[in-house]
Amino acid sequence: MTDDREPVAHPGHRPGASFHEMWRDLLPIGRHTETGGYRRYAWTGADADCRAWFRAQAETRGLGYEEDRNGNQWAWLGDPAAGDAVVTGSHLDSVPDGGAFDGPLGVVSSFAALDELRSRGARPAKPLALVNFGDEEGARFGLACVGSRLSAGQLSAEQAHALRDGDGVSLARAMERAGYDPEAIGPDPERLARIGAFVELHIEQGRALDETAHPVGVASAIWPHGRWRFDFHGEANHAGTTRLEDRRDPMLTYANTVLAARKKARTAGALATFGKVGVEPNGVNAIASLVRGWLDSRAPDEETLAAVVGEIERAAVERGQRDGVEVTVTRESFTPVVEFAHGLRDELARLLGGAPVLPTGAGHDAGILSASVPTAMLFVRNPTGVSHSPAETAAEDDCLAGVTALADVLEGLACH
Numbered sequence: 001m002t003d004d005r006e007p008v009a010h011p012g013h014r015p016g017a018s019f020h021e022m023w024r025d026l027l028p029i030g031r032h033t034e035t036g037g038y039r040r041y042a043w044t045g046a047d048a049d050c051r052a053w054f055r056a057q058a059e060t061r062g063l064g065y066e067e068d069r070n071g072n073q074w075a076w077l078g079d080p081a082a083g084d085a086v087v088t089g090s091h092l093d094s095v096p097d098g099g100a101f102d103g104p105l106g107v108v109s110s111f112a113a114l115d116e117l118r119s120r121g122a123r124p125a126k127p128l129a130l131v132n133f134g135d136e137e138g139a140r141f142g143l144a145c146v147g148s149r150l151s152a153g154q155l156s157a158e159q160a161h162a163l164r165d166g167d168g169v170s171l172a173r174a175m176e177r178a179g180y181d182p183e184a185i186g187p188d189p190e191r192l193a194r195i196g197a198f199v200e201l202h203i204e205q206g207r208a209l210d211e212t213a214h215p216v217g218v219a220s221a222i223w224p225h226g227r228w229r230f231d232f233h234g235e236a237n238h239a240g241t242t243r244l245e246d247r248r249d250p251m252l253t254y255a256n257t258v259l260a261a262r263k264k265a266r267t268a269g270a271l272a273t274f275g276k277v278g279v280e281p282n283g284v285n286a287i288a289s290l291v292r293g294w295l296d297s298r299a300p301d302e303e304t305l306a307a308v309v310g311e312i313e314r315a316a317v318e319r320g321q322r323d324g325v326e327v328t329v330t331r332e333s334f335t336p337v338v339e340f341a342h343g344l345r346d347e348l349a350r351l352l353g354g355a356p357v358l359p360t361g362a363g364h365d366a367g368i369l370s371a372s373v374p375t376a377m378l379f380v381r382n383p384t385g386v387s388h389s390p391a392e393t394a395a396e397d398d399c400l401a402g403v404t405a406l407a408d409v410l411e412g413l414a415c416h
């Protein structure tokens with residue numbers, strides 16, 4: 001079978017059978033037939049299929065399976081109550097038309113690494129667990145890492161209940177429809193207290209590793225990042241009869257704000273993206289009454305991020321005054337800078353024979369958990385750097401190198 005989302009096989013290489021089989025089984029779930037991208041959104045049918053897959057993988061291996069109060073899935077080797085567990089995993093949900101690797105590579109590699117540990121005859125002295133965190137991308141309800149944020153106490157049950165998707169369905173209702181109890185969600189300090197170290201393997205979302213001879217790297221830090229909703233309120237009117245000088249067109253203000261965001265980010269060495277937009281009434285021959293644009297912004301430090309977003313907001317308001325458009329800005333989420341635990345990070349780099357250590361601009365459950373437990377990440381080389389797109393890819397040899405690296409790390413952390 002050839003497929004551009006399959007890890008690319010190198011001639012003569014015998015791929016890890018368990019990795020291959022798992023990858024093949026996951027591949028069709030939630031894949032859109034026309035775009036080839038993944039639409040695995042929280043609490044949908046595709047999400048349920050991914051969850052069923054995770055559970056089946058756990059049970060096939062004789063692992064202890066559990067779902068926590070926030071819908072995160074866990075597979076245990078050893079006694080969870082013993083504490084100081086070594087945990088690995090990632091997520092299975094996707095952004096709209098996402099790639100096959102962001103999330104699933106970490107989950108599949110976790111099971112494959114466990115298989116490798118077993119085939120090595122390794123004997124863990126500590127409990128090991130694999131995890132699939134729910135709703136990491138926030139594609140449906142707008143907030144990323146909902147499963148890990150809830151567990152870590154960084155999102156309250158009330159805040160989560162208030163989240164709504166684009167159709168107005170609340171997170172609580174969506175959970176209920178999927179057979180989960182939304183009243184049970186909330187902080188889970190007891191479960192997190194069982195974890196001695198959490199290691200998330202992830203495809204790299206850039207090309208830093210591609211510029212080295214290394215297929216696997218270790219994360220140093222995650223840039224602070226957040227999402228802001230910009231509402232541009234104008235006045236609906238006829239596109240054919242309203243004189244230009246009489247218009248209050250929020251599309252103009254929005255367009256200028258997009259350009260300003262790019263300029264401010266470039267000047268500050270930051271990132272700013274309007275990747276999602278909603279328009280009302282959304283008619284070809286009507287001036288919009290409302291444009292709603294979501295800004296995703298990230299920077300090397302929190303001060304720079306605050307300055308960039310502040311400047312973008314100022315630019316929007318100033319332009320709005322010229323256009324007769326009122327601008328309101330709502331911060332929908334914010335994740336502070338994450339500096340991964342230095343001891344664990346250095347230990348991983350040592351276990352992997354001097355793997356490169358690199359920062360990332362992408363958010364992860366590992367970043368959320370890092371406030372509660374020692375956390376680290378492994379990145380697998382991405383030859384194009386493309387991510388959050390169906391074109392995301394990695395070479396099969398590199399994926400298998402990732403599995404071996406993760407197995408080495410788990411063995412180093414849990415077996416000695």
Ligand code: GLV
Nearest residue numbers: 137144361362363
């Ligand atoms: C998650 O992938 C994010 O960085 O938004």
Ligand code: MN
Nearest residue numbers: 095102137388
């Ligand atoms: Mn992602």
Ligand code: MN
Nearest residue numbers: 102103136202
């Ligand atoms: Mn991810």
